[in-house]
Amino acid sequence: MTSPVSPHTTKGSAGDRLKWVGRAIRRVEDPVLVQGRGHFTADLPAAHWVRFVRSPVAAGTIKSITAPDGATVVTAADLVGVKPITPMLHKFEYRAVGQPVLADGQVRFVGEAVAAVVAASEEEAEDIVDLVELDIDETRPLVDSRDALQPDAPQIHGVAPGNVILKGQFKTEGFDAVWSSAARIVKIDARSHRQNATPMEARAAHAVCDPSSGRVTLTCTTQMPHLVRTAIADLLGMPESELRVIAPDVGGGFGQKMSLCTEYVLLVWLARKLRSSVAWTEDRRENLIASFHSRDQYVTLEAAFDADARLLALRTDIVSNVGAYSCFPTTSGVEPLMAMAEMPGPYDFRHYQCLARGVLTNTCTMAAYRGVSRPIITFTLERLMDKAAKAFAIDPVDIRRRNLISAFPYTSAMGLVYDDATYRETLEMAVKAVDMPAFRARQQAARAKGKYLGIGFATFSERTGYGSPAFAARGMEITPGWETVHITVDPSGFVEVRIGSSPHGQGLRTTLAQIVADEIGVPPEMIKVVHGDTDTAPYGWGTFASRSLVISGGASLIAARKVRAKLIKIASHMLEAAADDIVLEDGQAKVAGTDRTVTIARMAREIYTQTHRFKGELEPGLSESGTYDPPGTFSNACHVAMVELDPETGFVKVDRYLVAEDAGRIINPMIADGQVHGGVAQGIGNALLEEIVYDEGGGILTASLADYMPPTAHEIPAIELHHIETPSTESITKAKGLGEGGTIGPPAAVLNAINDALTPFGVEIDTIPATPQRIRAALRKAETAA
């Protein structure tokens, strides 16, 4: 079956014969999900239910916690010997901040878990929560990272003076001389407000202890089951073998589910203590205030240009509000360090200076969210390029043409190596598709009628599929990167592919089957990809950072090549032919140029049950492993937004959205398009709507989905996709990652479009989300000035 998908153009020759890779086959994940037969964590029954008592204040000292008579209420005092979550970086002046599983003496943000109530039902537990009395001595909270940096600011953690948890600094040699030689300096002060990844399934966990063995099975909504096991075993001081972690069907993650949750640790502790089953299902309010937040940054960026508008150097100051604690395993370096490394983007220049700080505040802890810092740095850099175009009185497209990287491999000023990509080609593809002269004419005509249209471009690179060297460069004590895949052809002839990645909507069970199918010559329906259970899946890092298709896909290919090699040897024996003459396809081995065949199912059966026939030359069984740890590969894209802005209300409607994208070889175009669609929708939400708002006291004003506004079908226009496929030389499947790219471009493209629409008013807006209130405030300022 094929689906109508967007046009794909392959650059260069793929050079090999592929039958299943590249086809828009239907997903194997879907039949169960469309019938309501999925297994999500909250579907499990439990003997005990937990609700958390959460801090109503942002900062203070706990004086007492009083539980009603007869209630089971767990506090920090009960958790003797349980270590705090203390992620570690060995670079960048990182301060190791510990987070107790339940607040221990101090509370540091509204929503922090102070106590856990255990009861026979959720309702009963919730009723008891209302009766628990907290006496907290409030202290002055710090909400804004700039306030936390003031000399008189209270210190949130004793180990982090000045509330700075880490400081990344970088400067190229000879920077100052180049900077002072510039013809023009262009500057932007950008602000990204705080957001929440908002998976439709909030967090949930279910832990059950086998009363005889004491072994615990934790089922939870996570993107990284093995790491959850490692972390919890460490914190509770138990062997990993006594803990099994299952990520069943997981209802989206977007990064929010790749960090360790204190609640999951507590559930395992409780299950062991009660020798029973215990469950917790987060409600949406908890998710919005107390899961993880992201994207709260101030970014100042300056660019030095020569007289021809060619970029010479960038200088930036990044302040990332990391909240009250540091997330595990990435640490709160995830945003500031990503921003530092990738700020140079897709442009060709040699000099760069950066100061990136992570700043602690009395707010919910920051963690990864799809794209991590790149939606912000791309928005900042692309707004700067538009400002520079204006300063040089040239077209925004022209300034990009002058500065985009075009020769590969390219080593950035920061030292990252960019593999072959299509920065210029995707820009030109987008320019052609939007018909700029026609748009400008329409824009002029509309202005005459009091309607304000705008167009905005965003060109960017997206580092994907990076292995352990990239994480090691950050100095992470836990250095993720590689993936292992085990493939077994069992005696029935069916194929099982066990992976360490942990997909939760990405369709990896389908795409990995396509990769394996081509290599070993069986159709994908004979291949079952298994994941998400530490008892059956090989140790792996999970699914995040646009990595799974590249890294687990590569590991699948390596393992499949070994299976293929063995199948050829088996066939060579059984068909009495030279190995070079064996062809594997359609579930059979054939001797080329003859009609001699044997099915793969038959070969599999014999290698288990008739091993004597192979005279000791082949080992019994058909099971192979592959491990892959690639350096990383850069996807790229050009996004274009066209908007209409109502100056009376500040309302922005996105009329048209276009993506020209290059993610290397596309394994399944239908799934690839779906990833981009979903990413763009989140990006448009990030650009226009979504914001976690704190009041001055650290209380959250956006604690429901009616206040924190993920976009609906109304806010998202038809998304037009164009792909170029530049086979990656840094990825053995030739695929690049594309999970995050969709989300990276929209804040830049939409804000550039809004500012284009605002041109007649002489005001600019460099804040996301660009809500109607903010746009009206900018316009009012202009009206007052006039």
Place this chain on the structure above:
Amino acid sequence: MTDKTTITLTINGRKHTIAVEPRRTLVDAIREDCGQTGTHIGCEHGVCGACTVIVNGEPVRSCLMFAVQADGKEIRTIEGLANGEVLHPMQQAFMDNHGLQCGFCTPGFLMLAVGVLEREPDISDDDLLDVLSSNLCRCTGYQNIIKSVRQAAVEMRK
């Protein structure tokens, strides 16, 4: 709050006689008392629509209805959408058009779309978009949900 009322919910044609507290929401009763966990809970405040089921022919958010209000009513959930092994055209269309990714919001979207199209088979594209914007999806960007529902609408009119 522990006095329980005995009610009968008819879910996909099968009667479930259960005792619930008056405050119990319909979605909790469907999931926990009747064991039908295909209906999901996304927000419990009526915004996301993940819990949409069809009650007496109308799509409703089952987190905003008390179980006692549904006493004696005909409830349809995702588990009853297929006809045995034959998928409903809406289920088939979501699979054909990649209208789902993680699948968490999917039961709600399917029940919403089926409920509306059964009531209004010739609904205009604009009105359909209005209806579909009642529910939230975080994965698909809605592109393929809209495409799926339009394909199913054509099938359902046949």
